[in-house]
Amino acid sequence: MARAAGVSRATVSRVINGIRNVDLAIQEKVKQAIALTGYVPNQAARSLVTRRTGTIALIVSGAGGSQESPFPGHVFADPFFGRVAGGVVGFLRPLGIYPILMFADTPETRDQVIAYLRQGNVDGAILVSISTEDTLPKLLADASLPAVLFARPARPIPISYVDVGHRAGGKLAADHLVARGCRRLATISGPLDVPASQDRLAGFQEAMAVHGHPYIPCAEGNFTLPSGEVAMERLLAEHPDIDGVFAANDLMAQGALLVLRQHGRSVPGDVAMVGFDDSSAALACRPPLTTVRHPVEDMAAEMGRLLLTHIEHPDHPVTSRIFEPTLVIRESA
Amino acid sequence: MARAAGVSRATVSRVINGIRNVDLAIQEKVKQAIALTGYVPNQAARSLVTRRTGTIALIVSGAGGSQESPFPGHVFADPFFGRVAGGVVGFLRPLGIYPILMFADTPETRDQVIAYLRQGNVDGAILVSISTEDTLPKLLADASLPAVLFARPARPIPISYVDVGHRAGGKLAADHLVARGCRRLATISGPLDVPASQDRLAGFQEAMAVHGHPYIPCAEGNFTLPSGEVAMERLLAEHPDIDGVFAANDLMAQGALLVLRQHGRSVPGDVAMVGFDDSSAALACRPPLTTVRHPVEDMAAEMGRLLLTHIEHPDHPVTSRIFEPTLVIRESA
DNA sequence: CTGAAAGCGCTAACAA
DNA sequence: TTGTTAGCGCTTTCAG
Numbered sequence: 001m002a003r004a005a006g007v008s009r010a011t012v013s014r015v016i017n018g019i020r021n022v023d024l025a026i027q028e029k030v031k032q033a034i035a036l037t038g039y040v041p042n043q044a045a046r047s048l049v050t051r052r053t054g055t056i057a058l059i060v061s062g063a064g065g066s067q068e069s070p071f072p073g074h075v076f077a078d079p080f081f082g083r084v085a086g087g088v089v090g091f092l093r094p095l096g097i098y099p100i101l102m103f104a105d106t107p108e109t110r111d112q113v114i115a116y117l118r119q120g121n122v123d124g125a126i127l128v129s130i131s132t133e134d135t136l137p138k139l140l141a142d143a144s145l146p147a148v149l150f151a152r153p154a155r156p157i158p159i160s161y162v163d164v165g166h167r168a169g170g171k172l173a174a175d176h177l178v179a180r181g182c183r184r185l186a187t188i189s190g191p192l193d194v195p196a197s198q199d200r201l202a203g204f205q206e207a208m209a210v211h212g213h214p215y216i217p218c219a220e221g222n223f224t225l226p227s228g229e230v231a232m233e234r235l236l237a238e239h240p241d242i243d244g245v246f247a248a249n250d251l252m253a254q255g256a257l258l259v260l261r262q263h264g265r266s267v268p269g270d271v272a273m274v275g276f277d278d279s280s281a282a283l284a285c286r287p288p289l290t291t292v293r294h295p296v297e298d299m300a301a302e303m304g305r306l307l308l309t310h311i312e313h314p315d316h317p318v319t320s321r322i323f324e325p326t327l328v329i330r331e332s333a
Numbered sequence: 334m335a336r337a338a339g340v341s342r343a344t345v346s347r348v349i350n351g352i353r354n355v356d357l358a359i360q361e362k363v364k365q366a367i368a369l370t371g372y373v374p375n376q377a378a379r380s381l382v383t384r385r386t387g388t389i390a391l392i393v394s395g396a397g398g399s400q401e402s403p404f405p406g407h408v409f410a411d412p413f414f415g416r417v418a419g420g421v422v423g424f425l426r427p428l429g430i431y432p433i434l435m436f437a438d439t440p441e442t443r444d445q446v447i448a449y450l451r452q453g454n455v456d457g458a459i460l461v462s463i464s465t466e467d468t469l470p471k472l473l474a475d476a477s478l479p480a481v482l483f484a485r486p487a488r489p490i491p492i493s494y495v496d497v498g499h500r501a502g503g504k505l506a507a508d509h510l511v512a513r514g515c516r517r518l519a520t521i522s523g524p525l526d527v528p529a530s531q532d533r534l535a536g537f538q539e540a541m542a543v544h545g546h547p548y549i550p551c552a553e554g555n556f557t558l559p560s561g562e563v564a565m566e567r568l569l570a571e572h573p574d575i576d577g578v579f580a581a582n583d584l585m586a587q588g589a590l591l592v593l594r595q596h597g598r599s600v601p602g603d604v605a606m607v608g609f610d611d612s613s614a615a616l617a618c619r620p621p622l623t624t625v626r627h628p629v630e631d632m633a634a635e636m637g638r639l640l641l642t643h644i645e646h647p648d649h650p651v652t653s654r655i656f657e658p659t660l661v662i663r664e665s666a
Numbered sequence: 667c668t669g670a671a672a673g674c675g676c677t678a679a680c681a682a
Numbered sequence: 683t684t685g686t687t688a689g690c691g692c693t694t695t696c697a698g
Contacts, residue, residue, distance in 0.1 A: 007684080009675085011683090013677060041676070043676095051690080101434050103422050120376055121376050375692070
């Protein structure tokens with residue numbers, strides 16, 4: 001700005017950055033000049049010297065051996081991603097920092113992302129990895145860029161992460177279903193190669209075992225609505241007398257509800273249904289879905305917090321933070 | 334990088350930026366040195382001189398007189414936003430440019446956004462305005478920052494925008510329903526203060542008028558599933574003999590379908606249903622929803638393209654681009 | 667076709 | 683407490 005505030009640029013810099021040791025009168029004068037001229041510091045110049053951008057990356061990374069659709073619409077359209085983005089933005093915004101949205105689904109785009117990060121465009125990264133085979137977490141670790149993951153990586157990697165107690169969630173569902181009086185339970189699991197699915201299933205099975213149900217029929221889905229439909233269809237064919245189901249996410253539960261209705265089974269009268277996530281899909285179900293709440297927004301905020309401390313303190317040790325799931329009781333069970 | 338490539342930094346710069354007039358042998362030498370040292374140019378330094386950041390903002394702006402929820406989850410979770418983000422990222426990514434995700438819902442956050450943009454953090458902005466009362470478009474225009482809107486602003490503002498032919502979409506739905514043999518039509522509109530809702534309704538009504546149906550019962554919703562339920566409930570109460578419905582978006586159609594089933598009406602047997610958007614909700618419906626496709630991804634890509642030309646050519650005239658909707662026929666009509 | 671030198675706007679030592 | 687002085691790493695005239 002016009003150093004016409006009558007002082008040196010150093011002083012202006014000091015008041016803008018809130019460094020004390022500036023005479024109050026001068027501070028006032030500078031502030032007025034700023035307001036008057038509408039001066040805004042140039043971020044590029046600032047970053048050049050501070051080596052901080054005040055920006056972080058929010059990366060969604062899929063598997064993608066080769067190429068996928070040009071429009072990653074269905075990824076961002078996933079209510080789950082929306083909640084993550086909302087949580088991150090909600091936490092970061094008051095701090096005046098905003099995330100850069102990145103998407104990597106192929107080896108090339110992964111390299112592109114890494115290259116971008118190495119340009120010093122961001123101070124750190126928050127990574128939501130969709131696939132077990134994703135190599136980006138490792139690439140990030142190798143680049144020793146401050147980063148935080150959503151969910152425990154399939155293979156151990158020295159990066160901090162945030163996760164929910166999947167086993168505890170499975171147990172919550174089991175206990176509720178049993179307490180409700182269900183006797184012939186079944187479950188629709190997520191894809192069994194992802195840790196979260198395994199853990200939800202294990203938690204459910206273990207809890208059922210202690211309730212005296214050592215064997216629980218299980219159909220594997222892939223977290224999509226149609227997969228929930230076919231899983232329910234199969235379960236019903238093999239065990240027509242089912243009276244309670246735990247689906248590993250709300251979308252599959254929604255699909256299951258659809259076929260239950262088709263078969264004339266009332267919910268929760270004939271069969272009770274418990275989902276997982278407490279996503280918007282849970283509310284779109286009829287009846288509204290009883291579900292295990294996955295506190296995604298809070299977790300996303302925590303990712304932001306963790307990332308910031310990693311950025312501030314480069315030597316901060318790798319950390320993980322596990323959130324407790326809770327049961328949200330609505331009408332389906 | 335180690336200017337140990339044996340040349341001056343100026344030459345390295347030229348090679349990196351693909352400026353001709355560089356001896357091929359030297360080019361090779363430099364490239365090797367780059368590969369060897371893993372050199373990456375510092376973006377901040379670059380931006381400082383070029384006055385370009387290679388970054389744009391993707392802003393979601395709501396109304397918000399005062400404050401809203403700390404987590405803008407439901408906004409980003411909206412499948413509509415997901416499609417926009419996907420389209421923008423899909424177009425920009427091959428160009429190596431990524432969007433910064435911003436969210437403004439209160440006057441304060443709007444100012445914060447503007448301040449951020451004025452810091453020179455981005456070259457331009459793509460704005461998805463959720464509310465009619467949003468003042469951000471005007472603020473952007475006043476700041477004369479390159480920007481493109483999604484959808485025509487309620488009040489005329491000198492900013493380029495991209496939109497779909499809402500009227501044409503309404504007509505598509507009307508023609509299809511009539512061709513199918515429906516005689517007693519009704520419609521569920523969106524909030525009538527937003528131009529898109531008005532236009533979809535008008536297009537539908539006009540087309541119905543030419544088909545000899547001058548009056549069409551209409552219930553107003555707000556684009557949410559529950560609002561679709563109550564609207565359908567009302568329509569059914571007042572006009573029990575309805576045999577065809579046009580809902581102004583898929584979510585409301587989904588809600589309407591739910592109450593239709595509750596009332597024992599078969600779809601499309603007893604009543605046919607046409608939605609609008611062709612969002613993921615259309616596929617989640619049972620039966621799958623016949624709907625007017627809103628080519629959101631393509632529109633988002635076009636926003637990127639338009640923004641880029643505005644950035645390249647600051648004097649490029651304000652432009653609008655209207656996309657044609659198409660009918661996607663599935664099972665509900 | 668290539669190198670030297672200036673300078674983008676800011677922060678941070680260092681002096682005063 | 684404030685001003686002066688160096689750069690931060692790059693692009694870009696301007697010479698050569």
